[in-house]
Amino acid sequence: MKGGVASMWWSQGVGSALFALALAGSAGAQARRFERHFNVQGKPVITVQNATGRIQVRAWDKPEVMVAGERASASVEIDTEQVGNRIEIATRVISENAAPDALRADYEISVPAESELQVRSDSGNVTVDSVHGDMSFDTVAADLALQDVEGYLVIKSIGGSTVCTRCSGRLDATSISGNFQLLQPTMDNVRVQTSSGNILFDGGFMNRGIYVLKNYSGTIEVRFSSSDSFDVRATSLYGNVINQAPVVPDRHNMPAPRNGMAKSLFGSMNDGRAKVELSSFNGTIKISKRE
């Protein structure tokens, strides 16, 4: 009997301790959560600097910017500042000796659709959904996913990859080892360069559009439909050019640059309204028909 009572007390004690721990954990998590609101008018400019962690930016229909999220520990602080329509958000390290995992901060940011964004991240994914303003991204290892965005997009990455789905406007992107995928784009000016990454352009070429895709190694693939109209210049110095497009000699009498070693393709498809320049050092260039 005594054993039974002792056992009951022991189990109650353990239960209480676990409950207290859970409460403390919950309170800690609560303390690490943050949410801030900023009223804005027109087109705000939002700057986000976060070395490690996820950044999700989504458009909504309120004239307000909401910054919510969670920091991994008290070793980082979230700084925000509003000056008129300019809002700056930054993760600040306040403990020099913290473990790398403790320096993470995850953001969920809701912005008016016409917002301008400037995002800087070292690692952790960045996603932007339905924002229609100019935006720039400066990342090291962070991957970038853009969806239904519109504007002038500038991307500078070192190793992070980019997937841009239904993006409109203009794109200037560079990376060293990152891949780029442009899916269903409606962009009239695209310049993408990566050293060892792959580039995929799967969408229509707009009239008067200019598309310049370049890498050193890896694959550059563009997919065309039979109604697309473009001039193409594809050159791989030591690699291959694989073409499925029914191109004819350039309709605009542009001379093809001569290089004895390079694999090249020069020509026009339909009226050659867009200009497509594909170049690689030793990678493969594929011009494929869209299924």
Add this chain to the structure above:
Amino acid sequence: MSQLQCAQFEQMLEEHDGGLPNAAAAHVKGCAECRMLWSDLEAIRKAGTEWGSEEVAPPEHLWSSIRLQMESEGLIRGTTAGAGWLASWFGAVPQWALASASISLLLIAALLASYQTNVSTANNFSAAARLPAQMSTRSMREKVVEADLGKTLDGDLKRVFESLPERNPLLASSLRENLGIVDNLIAVCEKSVREEPNDALARDYLYGAYEQKAVLLATATDRSALEVQ
């Protein structure tokens, strides 16, 4: 001076590292183009030597002139009295490693811009007779640029990478991994240029690869400066 002599002069430059042999010195006196080339090479060598020494502070007038130039081009804004412009750019604690890297970047930008100008100038020359000399001088400059650029970049990258904080291992490992990729590209492109020295496309890729390395240095410098802040 005949082009043959100019070509011999360039050959001598390649073979003699350091001072000029007597014959070359005599040629320099009479040939404005080679004199300019020699002067450029000396300036680059001197700069490379100075930047290789960590203890030597750059002269004040150099900072001032660079600052004025960058302000005039809108690259930086004027600073408040009492705070050094370098401190405002790189944070509260200026580090010579970062300053040195920034100088390298300025040099690289200038050299790459000069290279672009040379290419464009060479392309526009209508007087075919001047092309061999022009191209010859250009290729000579490029050889020196490649050699010094590589050394300068490697030295600065080493310093900047060492200053990256240990608390962000992913950042450091990504930068190192990409440095390996770029170095490999440079090696492949250099091999290609050596095999086909007259291939402008191969040379373009080589310079592009150096540009990538400069971008990497800029990013590492930037991140390092942020961490200092």
